[in-house]
Each structure stands twice: as structure tokens, then as C-alpha cells.
Amino acid sequence: MPGTGVTASRVIGLAEELEGRSRAFYEELAERFTAQRRLFLSLARQCQKNQVFLLRTYRETVSDALEVGFSFGGLDLEGYRFDTTLPDSVSFIDAIEQAVELEKQAAAFYESVAEHSRSLLATIAVAFKATAKKRGQNQPELEALLD
Amino acid sequence: MSILKEPITQPVTIRNYVDGEWVDSDGERRDVVNPATGKTIATVPFSTREELTAAVQAAQEAFPMWRQVPPLARARCLFRLKELLEERFEEISRIQTMEHGKAIDESRGETRRGIENVEVAAGIPSLLMGDYLEDIATGIDEYLIRQPLGVFGLITPFNFPFMIGLWFAPYAVATGNCVVLKPSSEDPICQTKIVELAEEAGIPPGVWNVVHGGRAVVSGMLDHPDIKGICFVGSTPVGRDVIAKKCGGAGKRYIAQCGAKNFAVVMPDADVTRTMAACMASFYGNTGQRCLANANLVICQQDLTDEAYDTFYREVVDAFVSAAKRITLGYGLDQSVQVGPLRDPGKKQHVVDYIEKGLEEGATLTLDGRSFELTGDWPRDAFLGPSVFEDVTLDMAIAREEIFGPVACMIKARNLNQAIEMIHDNPFGNAASIFTASGDHARTFRYRVECGNIGVNVGVAAPMAFFPFSGMKDSFFGTLHGQGQEAVRFFTESKVVIERWF
Numbered sequence: 001m002p003g004t005g006v007t008a009s010r011v012i013g014l015a016e017e018l019e020g021r022s023r024a025f026y027e028e029l030a031e032r033f034t035a036q037r038r039l040f041l042s043l044a045r046q047c048q049k050n051q052v053f054l055l056r057t058y059r060e061t062v063s064d065a066l067e068v069g070f071s072f073g074g075l076d077l078e079g080y081r082f083d084t085t086l087p088d089s090v091s092f093i094d095a096i097e098q099a100v101e102l103e104k105q106a107a108a109f110y111e112s113v114a115e116h117s118r119s120l121l122a123t124i125a126v127a128f129k130a131t132a133k134k135r136g137q138n139q140p141e142l143e144a145l146l147d
Numbered sequence: 148m149s150i151l152k153e154p155i156t157q158p159v160t161i162r163n164y165v166d167g168e169w170v171d172s173d174g175e176r177r178d179v180v181n182p183a184t185g186k187t188i189a190t191v192p193f194s195t196r197e198e199l200t201a202a203v204q205a206a207q208e209a210f211p212m213w214r215q216v217p218p219l220a221r222a223r224c225l226f227r228l229k230e231l232l233e234e235r236f237e238e239i240s241r242i243q244t245m246e247h248g249k250a251i252d253e254s255r256g257e258t259r260r261g262i263e264n265v266e267v268a269a270g271i272p273s274l275l276m277g278d279y280l281e282d283i284a285t286g287i288d289e290y291l292i293r294q295p296l297g298v299f300g301l302i303t304p305f306n307f308p309f310m311i312g313l314w315f316a317p318y319a320v321a322t323g324n325c326v327v328l329k330p331s332s333e334d335p336i337c338q339t340k341i342v343e344l345a346e347e348a349g350i351p352p353g354v355w356n357v358v359h360g361g362r363a364v365v366s367g368m369l370d371h372p373d374i375k376g377i378c379f380v381g382s383t384p385v386g387r388d389v390i391a392k393k394c395g396g397a398g399k400r401y402i403a404q405c406g407a408k409n410f411a412v413v414m415p416d417a418d419v420t421r422t423m424a425a426c427m428a429s430f431y432g433n434t435g436q437r438c439l440a441n442a443n444l445v446i447c448q449q450d451l452t453d454e455a456y457d458t459f460y461r462e463v464v465d466a467f468v469s470a471a472k473r474i475t476l477g478y479g480l481d482q483s484v485q486v487g488p489l490r491d492p493g494k495k496q497h498v499v500d501y502i503e504k505g506l507e508e509g510a511t512l513t514l515d516g517r518s519f520e521l522t523g524d525w526p527r528d529a530f531l532g533p534s535v536f537e538d539v540t541l542d543m544a545i546a547r548e549e550i551f552g553p554v555a556c557m558i559k560a561r562n563l564n565q566a567i568e569m570i571h572d573n574p575f576g577n578a579a580s581i582f583t584a585s586g587d588h589a590r591t592f593r594y595r596v597e598c599g600n601i602g603v604n605v606g607v608a609a610p611m612a613f614f615p616f617s618g619m620k621d622s623f624f625g626t627l628h629g630q631g632q633e634a635v636r637f638f639t640e641s642k643v644v645i646e647r648w649f
Contacts, residue, residue, distance in 0.1 A: 005475035005483040005522070009252045013149070013482055059236055064256035064310070064437075065609035067428040069485040073470070120424055 006075045008068035008121065011113050012058045015131075018082050018106060019051035025084040025102065033092055036145065043099075043138060050131050057127035071120040072113065080109050093146060100142045107136040150523075151480040154238045155245055159189040161335055163198060163359060164342045166205035167352025172198055174360060177332060182248040182488040182529040183478040189246070191335045194360035199327070199367035202356040206298040206325035207373045209353025214295045214323035218272045221321050225269040227348035228317075232262050232341075239340060243309050244479035246334035248487040248529065249433050251479050254309075261313040263612035267631060268317035274635045275322060287647045293639035295323035296375040296400075300368035302390075303338065304381045305331035305490050306436040306551075312338050314616060315378040315402075318634035320345075320355055327356045327374070329364045333490055369393040376400030376637070378629060380438075383549075383575075383621050391624040402637060403624035404438070404616065406549040407577030411441040411606065412566045412592065414583035415451050415459050422463075422582040422604075423470045426555075427485075429580070429606030431474060431533050434489050435498075435553040438622070439578045439600060439607050443539075443546055445558045445566045464537065464557050468514050471533040471555070477522030484522055488529035489552060495531050498552030502534055505545040505554075510536040516553055541569055549575070563588055567595050576619030578608045599623060 023044045030040035062068055082105055083098060090098070110132030117125040161179070162169045172192030179189035213221075232239065236258055243254035268274075279290040299319050303311040312328055319326045330338035342357045358364055368374050369390070376399050379390045386403035394401035411429065413422060429441040446463050448456040479487035489495045499517060506512055512534065519532030531553060539546050539556040546556050560566040570579050580602035581592040593601045599617030602608035610616050615628035627637040 005485065007250065007252050007482055007485060009250075009255070009482040010149070059255065059259065062252065062256045062259050063609070064253055064260055064307075064433070065439075065605070065607040066256065067424050067432075067606070068252035068256060069250055069432065070424045070427040070470075073424065073473075120421065 006072035006077055008058065008062065008071060008117075008124065010077065011072055011075075012054065014077060014080075015054050015110075015113075016051055018109065019047045019054070021082060021084040022102060022106065023047035023051070025086065025099070028086055029095060029099065032086070033095065039141070046134065046138075050134065054127055054131060058124055061123040066122070067120045071117040073116070075112065075116050080105060082106065096142055096145050100139055103135050103138045103142065107132050107139070110135060149482050150478065151241060151251060151482065153245060153480065154241045155188045155336070158187050159336060161189050161191045161339055161359060163192065163194055163202065164339070164346075164357040165198075165202045166209070166356070167346065172359070174198070174363075179246060179334065179336065180491065181245050182491055183525050185526040185528065189336055191332050191359050193332065194358050194364055196363045196367040199358050199360070199364045200371065202327045202358045203298055203368075203371050203373050205353040206327055206356055209351060210295070210297050210325050213325060213351065213354050216323070218275050218321070218323075221323065222269045222271050224345075224349045225265050225271075225317055225321060228345055228350070229262060229265045229269065231344040231348055232258070232265065235340070235344065236262075239309060239337060241480060242336050242340065243334075244487070246336045247305065247308050248490060249479050250484050250487050251482060253433055254479065257307055257310045260609070260612070261310040264310075264313040264630060265317045267612040268321040271321035271635070274632060275639070283645070287645060289643065289645045292642050292644065293322070293635070294642055295638065296640055298325050298327065298374050299638065300371075300374045300377045301326055301328040302365055302368070302377065302379045302381065303328065303330050305333040306433065306438070308334040309337035309341070311380050312341060314380075314629035315634065316355060318630075319638045320350065322635060322638040324638050325354045325356070327358055327368065329358055329360060329368070332359060332361055335359050369397070374399065378402045380404045382406055386624050387621065400637060401625050402627065402629055404618055404629065405622050405624065406575060407438045407440075407622050408443065408547065408549050408573050408575045409439065409441045409578045409580070409598075410443045410445055410566070410570045410573070411580040411582065412445045412447060412560070412563065413463055414447050414563065414581065414585065414588050415449050415456075416584040416588075417582035418584065419463060419466055423466045425582070425604070425606035426467060427470050427474065430555045431471065431486050431553045432607065434486055434531070436490065436494070436551050437607070439609050441578075441580060441606060442550060442554070443556045443558055445560045445569060447560045447563055447566055449562050460559065464513070464535075467555070467557070468535050471514055471535055474533055475522050476519055476530055476532055478525055481523055486533070486553065489531055490529070492528040494552070495529050498531055498550055498554060501545055501548075501550045501552070501554060505536050505539075505543065508543040508545065509538070510543060510545060510556070511538040513537050513557075541572060547573060563591060567592065570596055570598065574621040577622035578602065580606055580608060599628075
């Protein structure tokens with residue numbers, strides 16, 4: 001139901017922050033664990049692209065005729081915790097597990113906001129869905145590093 | 148509470164932009180106040196008639212040069228303007244929130260809608276093409292060309308301080324005309340910003356002028372013989388009794404997009420949850436200060452038994468009231484805010500007067516917006532919560548007249564036919580929406596309803612820039628509308644040439 005103060009602006013703001021922090025997270029992983037540098041840098045680049053893609057989609061399709069302020073009723077933004085702070089002495093295994101969890105949380109977040117805005121925000125909802133898919137696809141790739 | 152950074156930190160001294168120069172006015176200055184914070188963010192001049200005349204003269208002098216600039220070169224100016232507006236997208240959006248009060252999502256939506264008009268007008272080499280037919284008689288050809296007329300006066304309202312100027316100016320300029328634009332003195336900053344960027348985009352001096360002020364500027368435009376046409380968006384009394392009459396008498400073209408009292412019809416087969424989200428945006432978005440805002444919600448019985456209808460009516464009204472109660476009210480730069488203040492305390496009082504009138508007329512005030520919770524510690528002067536009236540009859544002022552605020556009237560109808568009759572009984576004809584899962588109902592509605600803009604499961608039926616912004620009855624005076632191809636037609640004269648060579 002509408003009317004909880006979760007606006008498109010807040011959701012996009014959170015998505016921007018998530019992608020920015022995720023990018024920094026992967027860049028730090030690339031610094032610390034150089035054997036997998038290419039993969040981590042590619043994930044960092046993907047986060048940057050996601051950030052640009054989402055903001056551009058929002059800005060290019062947001063319209064005074066869309067229900068931007070009222071499409072996310074019932075969505076609990078406080079429920080998402082994106083842990084992107086790497087402890088100083090984190091092991092490779094723990095770091096990858098943290099990355100997998102981050103991807104899971106991110107995919108779940110995008111799935112949820114896409115579902116909430118599905119019938120009202122048109123292209124914006126499609127962009128969330130596409131980003132959820134991308135972040136979801138990162139999980140098996142990261143999990144493979146644990147084998 | 149997460150407040151976005153304000154782009155204006157010190158009050159701005161607004162000046163006129165005439166013939167490529169920023170010029171001071173001899174007129175009095177008034178404050179432009181952020182309605183949410185109560186702080187003065189700018190001062191605006193009330194220009195004199197002589198200052199308007201100087202702007203018209205500059206435009207008239209620029210016209211012969213500008214009309215000769217090839218359409219493609221004019222379009223390139225607009226492409227550059229579009230890029231500059233994109234670069235300043237966020238700044239401009241936040242300025243709208245500061246000067247008008249609307250929530251940031253709505254401001255960004257307005258920015259996008261405005262830019263879309265620049266994009267469409269940039270297609271002028273194609274839009275301006277005429278027609279040609281060979282051999283209308285053997286060896287004789289006939290063709291039509293569209294030529295600019297000269298100088299146009301544009302008068303824009305307070306409720307969309309950025310977008311509405313762009314419904315007209317890009318098309319006027321793209322077709323080779325020059326303009327003098329008078330923004331609302333209540334929120335004039337965005338139009339000043341646009342012309343600043345237009346200059347940067349390479350639009351020459353005299354082509355796009357801005358003169359701030361009030362009645363003196365408007366009457367100066369109406370009386371000036373060099374102004375070939377007027378585009379006006381505002382109230383019906385001014386549009387009908389002043390703009391249309393004066394322009395008609397003087398032989399000027401005019402577009403007068405005016406007031407509204409829009410109906411939304413909910414059929415029993417509608418998806419109530421999604422309908423409510425659309426209704427909140429429509430009834431309360433922009434704090435109800437939108438000529439496409441719905442104001443009357445007609446809940447149709449159609450084929451339901453009386454008992455089933457009572458249940459359906461209650462379901463819709465309860466969902467509406469419940470959603471309205473949970474709207475977050477506050478400063479639009481707070482990203483959790485869904486609805487901002489009215490433009491000023493006077494406008495709030497105007498809406499409050501209507502609420503009181505509704506009570507006097509016997510309607511039931513199910514949700515009283517006069518008491519409300521505010522997100523953040525802001526002066527309450529211009530804020531007003533959403534109101535919902537029930538037991539409303541169509542003869543009541545709250546059901547007939549434009550309130551231009553966050554007030555919704557719940558109305559019962561036996562069937563779709565009666566709902567359409569209710570819409571036709573109202574003097575306005577700007578927009579109407581239907582919420583239904585039935586293609587038959589939707590088609591009947593869009594086929595019969597005498598309104599310019601129809602929404603099917605859409606609460607704010609705002610036409611895209613490549614369609615005309617339509618309107619009928621007391622909501623529109625003129626022939627051609629703003630935006631798209633109709634705007635191109637409005638700003639050009641059709642000249643027909645019949646050609647034979649001996």
C-alpha cells in the first residue's frame with residue numbers, strides 16, 4: 001500500500017549508494033587479493049555501470065505523471081544491510097563469503113523494489129529487475145572461488 | 148530524514164533578460180519565499196510596461212535575422228540547450244522544490260517533461276517541412292511552406308515553474324520566432340536559469356527574452372501590436388475573459404490552457420491497490436496544484452447489487468483514506484517526503500475556505516487535512532494535509548469548482564453512463580481517468596468523455612511532448628494546443644504557393 005515515505009528518490013539514492021559502496025568493496029578486494037584481481041575489478045566496473053544505468057534510467061523516465069512518490073508502499077528499506085566494510089585481517093575465504101552475501105542482499109533488494117514498482121514505474125522497474133539479475137549472476141562466480 | 152543539499156544558499160537578485168543582457172528593472176521588488184522553510188530565496192522585479200516594450204522591440208529586431216538561420220542550425224542550439232539542461236538536471240530540480248515546494252521526485256519529473264519538449268522541438272527540420280504536389284494542373288505545381296510570424300508573448304503559471312515555459316518557447320524559437328516570456332512572479336528562478344542556459348547554447352540576443360512581473364507586463368503584451376500571439380497557462384477567468392477576448396479582438400493568436408475539475412472513475416473490476424497508488428499521485432501529488440490532478444473520485448456501482456456496492460464503495464474509500472493518511476508531508480528536499488506545502492499561505496487559506504464551504508454544504512469530512520503531522524521542523528504556514536469528503540453532491544462547490552489543493556471528493560454513481568454524465572455536467576474538460584479491467588468500459592469512456600486528456604488506469608493523464616497538451620470546454624480557449632506538431636502549427640503561418648513557369 002502506498003504512503004510510507006519510501007519514495008523513488010529514496011530508493012534510487014539507496015541504489016546509488018549500494019553500487020558506490022560495492023564498487024569500493026571490490027576495488028579493495030582487488031588490492032588485497034591480487035590473484036583474483038581481474039575478477040574483482042570487473043565486478044567493480046559492473047557496479048559503476050549499474051550505478052550509471054539506474055540513475056540514467058530514473059532521470060530519463062521519471063515523469064510528473066508517474067507515481068514516483070507512491071510506488072513503494074510497504075517496502076522496508078531498513079531491512080537491508082549491505083556490509084561492504086572489509087575487516088583489516090580478513091581471510092580470502094571470509095572476504096568471498098562476505099561478497100557472496102553482499103550480492104545476495106543486493107539482488108534481493110533489487111528484486112523487491114522491482115516488484116513493488118512493477119505496475120507503476122514502467123522502465124524504472126525493468127531497470128531494477130535487470131540489475132537484480134546481474135547481481136544474482138555474480139553469486140555463483142564468487143562461490144566458485146570457495147571450491 | 149535525509150535532506151538534499153539546497154542549490155541556493157543566498158537570496159538571488161533576479162533580473163530581466165533582454166536582448167542578451169541582464170538588466171535591472173525600475174519596478175518594485177518582491178520576495179520569492181521557499182514555502183516549506185519560509186526563507187526568502189530570491190527577489191523578483193515587477194517590471195514596468197516600458198521595460199516590456201523594450202523587450203518586445205529587441206525581439207522584433209532580432210526576428211529578421213533569426214528567421215533566416217537555417218532550421219538545422221536553430222535545432223543545434225536546442226540540442227546544446229538540452230545537453231546543458233541534462234548537466235544541470237539535479238540543480239534545476241532542487242531549485243523547483245525550493246521555489247515551488249513540490250517533492251523532489253515530482254521536481255525531477257517536471258525537469259524531464261520540460262527537457263522532452265526541447266528534444267521534440269530539436270526535430271524542427273522535419274517538423275517544419277511543408278507539402279508539395281506536382282501537376283495540380285498540367286505544368287503547375289503547388290506547395291505549402293510554414294513561416295514564422297514574429298514575436299510571441301508567453302505567460303506561465305506558478306504550479307510548474309520549469310516545464311510550462313518549455314511547452315512553448317522551444318517550438319517558438321525553433322520555428323524562427325522570438326519570444327518574451329513572463330514567468331510567475333511567485334517562482335521565477337527556473338525560467339531565469341533556462342534562459343541563462345539558452346544563451347550559453349548559442350541562442351542569439353533578442354530571440355529569447357524574459358521579463359518578470361505581473362499585470363503591467365501581461366497587459367503590455369496583450370496590447371502590443373508587434374506581439375503576434377500569446378501562450379497563457381493559468382486560471383479560467385483570466386484565460387477566457389482577458390486572454391481570449393483581448394487576443395481575439397486584436398487578431399492575435401492565442402493558446403489559453405486554463406482551470407480544471409477532473410474526475411476519476413473507479414469501476415468494480417478495478418485493481419483497487421494499484422488504483423490507490425495512482426490516485427494518491429493524482430489527487431495529492433504537487434499538493435493538488437496541477438491542472439491534471441483528479442479531484443472527484445466517482446465510485447461506480449455498475450452491475451453490483453446494492454449490498455455488494457456498499458461493500459465495494461467502502462473498500463475503495465477506506466483504501467483511499469488509509470493511503471492518504473499515510474502520506475508523508477514535509478520539505479520536498481527531504482527524500483522521504485511525498486507531498487510538499489502549497490505555494491504560499493494564501494493558497495493554503497483558499498483551500499481551507501473550500502474545506503469549510505464543503506462542511507457548510509453538508510458534505511462529510513472523512514479526513515481533515517487541517518490537522519496534519521509534519522516530517523521535520525518547518526513552519527506550518529503553507530502546509531496542509533490531504534482531505535477527503537464523502538456524501539458529496541454535484542451541486543456543491545467542492546465538487547464543481549477548482550480547489551487547486553489536496554482535497555478529494557468521493558461521489559457515488561449508479562453506472563458508467565451516469566459517471567460520464569457527471570463529467571459532462573461540469574464546465575471544465577481538462578482531464579478524466581477511468582480505472583477498470585474492462586476494455587469495453589475503457590473504450591466507452593475514452594470515446595464519449597468530453598475532456599482533452601484521458602487516462603486509462605493512469606491518474607495523471609499528462610501528454611508526452613510529441614502529443615498536444617489538450618483540453619476542452621472551460622479548460623481551454625484557442626484552437627491549437629501547446630507541445631508537439633500543434634505547437635509548430637501555432638507558431639507558423641501556412642503559406643501556399645501555386646507555381647507555373649512560362
